[in-house]
Amino acid sequence: MKIAYAMINCNRRDGSARAVNEVAERLAKKHDVHLYARKAEDLDLTQISWHRVPGVNWAEVIDFGSYYLEVNRRVRPGQYDIVHSIGCNTQRGNVITIQNIQPAKKQILDRLGRAENVSPARRLTRWMYLNATCAAEKRLYQHQPGRKAPLFLPVSRGVASELQKHYDIGPAKVRIVPNAADTVRFKPLSEEARKAWRIRNNVPQDRLVAIFAGGEWARKGLDFAIQAMGHLKDVPLTLYVAGDDPDRARFSQMARDTGAADNIIFGGFRKDMPEALGASDLFLFPSWYEAFSLATIEAAASGLPVVATKINGTEDFITPGENGDFVEHDGAHVASILRRLCSQPQNLRQMGANARLRVEQNYTWDRIAQMTEDAYQESLATR
Structure with missing residues (x-):
């Protein structure tokens, strides 16, 4: 398969980015894997083609917006068998990992934000980011007649429920593929x-x-x-x-x-x-x-x-x-x-x-990579 991943910054510090690194490295041993990212850190690029996506990385809303516009321009329809978007990073996604549902998260942050001692600029940029990502989610997740439904991969039962609560996904299929841990790095100590x-x-x-x-x-x-x-x-x-x-x-x-x-x-x-x-x-x-x-x-x-x-x-x-x-x-x-x-x-x-x-x-990354590959095969079989 020819697979493209869309994730703004890839590393092993951020949770959703770490999942991309772990799965992409494993699938690159068998498939033609491409990564559209602004940064690619802690990633074996000997078998992965990194397409650097330039843009402004501050504030968060500009970081997202500049990446979103550029990756939508660069990834052309039909160029890849699988375009795996992490969240709403690209409208080109036909397989979508969902780490959270922004409207659900926004409800919590709006309520908690009233007690936070943060600057007005920080409040404004966070509000702008949440609204921008909510709008991008709606464009990608909401069923549109005439458009092929994507395959959704929420990371938990709760996120799957939130997806269907906040969006009409139509005939789209949903398969839960959870996060995992590196059981060699994270282990009990003597x-x-x-x-x-x-x-x-x-x-x-x-x-x-x-x-x-x-x-x-x-x-x-x-x-x-x-x-x-x-x-x-x-x-x-x-x-x-x-x-x-x-x-x-x-x-x-x-x-x-x-x-x-x-x-x-x-x-x-x-x-x-x-x-x-x-x-x-x-x-x-x-x-x-x-x-x-x-x-x-x-x-x-x-x-x-x-x-x-x-x-x-x-x-x-x-x-x-x-x-x-x-x-x-x-x-x-x-x-x-x-x-x-x-x-x-x-x-x-x-x-x-x-x-x-x-x-x-x-919850090992080997198992999650296999579940992801199986999801790709299912997505291709239904097209």
Whole structure:
């Protein structure tokens, strides 16, 4: 097959971009693979043809708009068997991976944004970006008589439901192809490696560690994690926050206000996430909205039980009491679940082992690449 991927920036840091890298590299061993991207980092380009798409990469709305216009001009109808668009990056897509549905995400961001301490310029550009991508989604996802329906690949059952709630997709087929984890990079650490990482990063050896990972802290519910720590001062538990946010000062103040600041570490952006996860004891993720968080799967691959809100992705992955547990958007409820889990550290370790096993069975990149290739064959067979 002759396959083209449309993704603005490809790397292994951003979740949706990482999925392109992992799948494209595997399929390039058998097919003629092309990539239309502004940047292509951490990618083996010896078997992939990279078509660099120039443009302005700031602000986000201009980055998207300049890429969108140029890639639509460059990719010609009939040029490729498969044009795989990641989201609404190109109107030429006939296979579309859906990492999130912008109108659904926008509803959450609009509500949370009122409490954020960000500049008016940032608010304006984010509003413009969300509206631009919502419009592009509608043009691509909404069924149009006379146009061949694409094949949609949402990453979770929840995203599939949102797709059909917000858009009339007509006769288009939907196949769930989830995200995955690199089970070689993300794996449980030995006790010696765990101890060494904690010493280097001033993390206590004699306490359990709940790790939170990512940016956009308001959307990902860090405030509930911090509030929970205020209820757990008598529990030997440290919250480690990996990542950063423009509104960091507000969350730091929140930690002080709870009286639990001594038990919360803001670790900043990490290049050593596999080690940070492997040196922790559980993954805490009380997010408001996700498609299927890669951080969740990578934490599970690292041998951590996943403690998260019941949102897209987590509801597909978590079996309460077996490989994690669900929490609500409430600091006191988060605290009650953490208190129970921390009282049974042996059970916590078994749940982490179960989480790792589930990733090995269902969420490896080799499996996802095969599912994607099968979807391509289905798409071609129905044309």
